[in-house]
Amino acid sequence: MAPRSKSYQAVQQDPDERWRDDESSQVPCSVQQRPPRHPLLSWIVAATALVFLAVSITVNIFLAWQIKHVTPPPQETDSVSYYGPYCHTLAAGLKRTLPLQIYPDTDYTGDNLSAVTDLWEKLSGDPGVVALPSDYVSEKRLPHAYRFPWDQDKGVYLLQGFHNLHCLRTLFRYIKYTEQGVPNHIALSHALHCLDQLRQDVLCNADDTPRYAGFQTPAGTGAGQVRMCRDWRALETWALEHTACFKHEDEVPGPMVDRFKSCPDGRVLWPTAAAVADRGR
Numbered sequence: 001m002a003p004r005s006k007s008y009q010a011v012q013q014d015p016d017e018r019w020r021d022d023e024s025s026q027v028p029c030s031v032q033q034r035p036p037r038h039p040l041l042s043w044i045v046a047a048t049a050l051v052f053l054a055v056s057i058t059v060n061i062f063l064a065w066q067i068k069h070v071t072p073p074p075q076e077t078d079s080v081s082y083y084g085p086y087c088h089t090l091a092a093g094l095k096r097t098l099p100l101q102i103y104p105d106t107d108y109t110g111d112n113l114s115a116v117t118d119l120w121e122k123l124s125g126d127p128g129v130v131a132l133p134s135d136y137v138s139e140k141r142l143p144h145a146y147r148f149p150w151d152q153d154k155g156v157y158l159l160q161g162f163h164n165l166h167c168l169r170t171l172f173r174y175i176k177y178t179e180q181g182v183p184n185h186i187a188l189s190h191a192l193h194c195l196d197q198l199r200q201d202v203l204c205n206a207d208d209t210p211r212y213a214g215f216q217t218p219a220g221t222g223a224g225q226v227r228m229c230r231d232w233r234a235l236e237t238w239a240l241e242h243t244a245c246f247k248h249e250d251e252v253p254g255p256m257v258d259r260f261k262s263c264p265d266g267r268v269l270w271p272t273a274a275a276v277a278d279r280g281r
């Protein structure tokens with residue numbers, strides 16, 4: 001999402017800098033000035049330091065012996081870590097590594113519906129439809145899914161983020177038809193389903209980013225504030241690597257199997273007339 005203007009500044013610092021340990025900002029210890037000490041005090045400090053050193057050496061010898069002779073606890077298994085606290089996403093293994101600013105306005109906003117329509121219409125859930133092999137499905141403990149028509153070992157899944165995009169486009173269309181007063185092609189139940197899916201996602205994520213108030217134009221919260229995000233492009237790449245070649249442009253019901261014939265790289269996974277003739281020979 002490209003920002004409309006670059007005038008928003010990160011509140012803290014440059015986004016790259018906020019997440020880097022910046023040694024130059026720390027005052028080196030040797031520069032700090034100390035008042036002169038009484039000679040007797042220096043002796044007491046030195047004696048105390050010697051006692052601590054002796055204790056430290058003894059403890060270290062003991063620890064070294066323990067590391068050699070005590071067996072380590074068993075490693076966490078994959079299944080435990082997947083159902084423990086997530087530090088990375090389940091399927092694509094994404095972490096929050098990307099600092100992004102919050103933009104109050106982007107190319108998707110404004111007062112002119114026709115000007116933003118193309119962008120919203122480009123949002124699609126289709127690239128997020130993936131075909132996952134049964135080994136992977138059991139490793140991740142995913143529910144059994146509809147069979148991928150061109151490989152019975154694979155199940156069909158729609159990645160959550162892409163379902164969210166599909167819902168955003170559906171809601172945009174609903175708003176557009178309503179705003180323009182034209183017949184609404186989106187069923188109210190579909191619009192509410194999408195709103196509710198996004199609601200559930202909001203609650204599930206329980207995002208605790210404290211958006212600062214004040215000091216921004218137009219009035220609002222969080223403008224220019226940097227938070228750590230997952231890399232959507234990495235998710236797109238992962239989805240592409242597992243593509244189910246799905247295309248379902250206008251949500252008109254049709255033969256399900258025909259929707260799995262749009263491979264991004266032009267591959268043909270299904271039996272063509274030529275292939276069938278070939279096999280007959």
Ligand SMILES: *[C@@H]1O[C@H](CO)[C@@H](O)[C@H](O)[C@H]1NC(C)=O
Nearest residue numbers: 110111112113114115116117
């Ligand atoms: C709205 O956007 C369209 C397409 O970009 C443009 O042709 C039209 O002039 C705009 N309307 C207004 C009122 O600015």
